[in-house]
Amino acid sequence: MFAGYIALCTGYIRFDTFHIALCTGYIRFDTFHMTGYIILCMGYIALCTGYIAFDTFHIVDT
Incomplete structure (x- = not known):
């Protein structure tokens, strides 16, 4: 029984x-x-920042 517990415990450790x-x-x-x-x-x-800057430039330009 004790050996069984050790085997089970070893199994759990491996798991x-x-x-x-x-x-x-x-x-x-x-x-x-x-x-x-x-x-x-x-x-x-x-x-996205590039697009915003590009759009702002076009809005300001017009």
């Missing part, structure tokens, strides 16, 4: 280690995607 590794993988994956999204978002903001 938890696997989940921790999986979780770390997800965090890395999300961080990578977040960085990509932030760069993309900054690009859109810059593009």
Whole structure:
């Protein structure tokens, strides 16, 4: 019975280690995607600012 508990406990530790590794993988994956999204978002903001400046210039020009 005691040996059974040790085997079960070892199984749980392995299972938890696997989940921790999986979780770390997800965090890395999300961080990578977040960085990509932030760069993309900054690009859109810059593009949008450019359009606003362009439109303002045309309004002022006319």
